[in-house]
Amino acid sequence: MNNSIYKKLPFPYFEINEDFIITSSSLSYENIPFHDLLVPPLKLTFPQLLEEKEIMNLELNIHDCITSYDVYIVRDDENRLHLFCYPIKQQEVQNHTIAAVMAHEIRNPLTTVKGFLQLVRPNLVESGKATYADVAILEINRANDLIAEFLHTGKPYIHDKKAIVLNEIAEDVFMLFESKALLQQVSTQLSDFGKDVVVYGNEQQLKQVLLNICNNALEAMDKQKGVISIWLGADEKNARLVIKDNGMGMSPETVKRLFSLYYSTKATGTGLGLSISKRIIELHNGDLRISSTEGEGTTVTIELPLLDKGSAN
Ligand SMILES: Nc1ncnc2c1ncn2[C@@H]1O[C@H](COP(=O)(O)OP(=O)(O)OP(=O)(O)O)[C@@H](O)[C@H]1O
Ligand SMILES: [Mg+2]
DSSP states (O other): OOHHHHTTOSSOEEEEOTTSBEEEESSSOTTSBGGGGEESOOTTTHHHHHHHOSEEEEEEEETTEEEEEEEEEEEOTTSOEEEEEEEEOHHHHHHHHHHHHHHHHHHHHHHHHHHHHHHHHHHHHTTTOHHHHHHHHHHHHHHHHHHHHHHHHSOOOOOSOEEEEHHHHHHHHHHHHHHHHHHTTOEEEEEOOSSOOEEEEOHHHHHHHHHHHHHHHHHTOOSSSOEEEEEEEEOSSEEEEEEEEOSOOOOHHHHHHTTSTTOOOSTTOOSOHHHHHHHHHHHTTOEEEEEEETTTEEEEEEEEEBSOGGGGO
């Protein structure tokens, strides 16, 4: 990019070469490895992530100030990468996260209220007041639509990230979940990796993802012979969590639609659990995949970039 133009950009811009060295920048950061600006220094997985993604959520230390950025990545003909780093304001980050969690939680009481309104409506017909129930139900539908729209366009931005030992998260969730599963005579197994698997992320959000998936597994179970197993592992680049159940599985139609907002096959399901979980994992620069066979069971695989090489060894 022309020197005089990029110096005027109102946000950080970096051009980096194949060795990830900064060759031009809107700031005075030439000839140093781009890794040096990363918080934490994801040395091992960062080049791989750059190959795969067009936009990433990264924390950068620029002029001794750590800020969260949406980084847009453009590759040119000479294999250089141009990184346009759009700052996410802290207040915005917190507001979005709180709003997304609130939006999800508000759905449950609304569903209950709607259910009861539908239940009492026949009793109101005689006194000519059924239209009140109809108006109230329409209003609840409208509120639900507004929440769906927000969850679709608003991003639950990550804040409060730190190094996280996934083994501990898995154990915490497992403890919470084990007794609930036992009540339904479903047995649970947790196979530990034996070594600490460390990623960088938001503890509450990652726990929420794991709980959503475990709850889905439990809800898919036939009582008596159900088994849910959680397996934690890692290769040299990624942490991997696999949650497997031998429940009812999904039809091909459900497999296609399960990440759509509000898609649920359950009478009381909100259909938000998996869409939110997928978004959280993507905002951690990871991947959430699901495979399922009707009548046999379901396997959910979560991959997250390891914080650094040390955590896999
Ligand atoms: N382990 C599983 N086994 C079988 N079906 C599943 C499993 N996990 C998800 N599903 C299917 O995917 C759908 C969407 O799941 P999702 O968690 O997003 O919503 P939900 O569980 O219906 O509602 P909630 O918002 O309360 O979680 C479910 O309704 C179900 O049909
Ligand atoms: Mg669910």
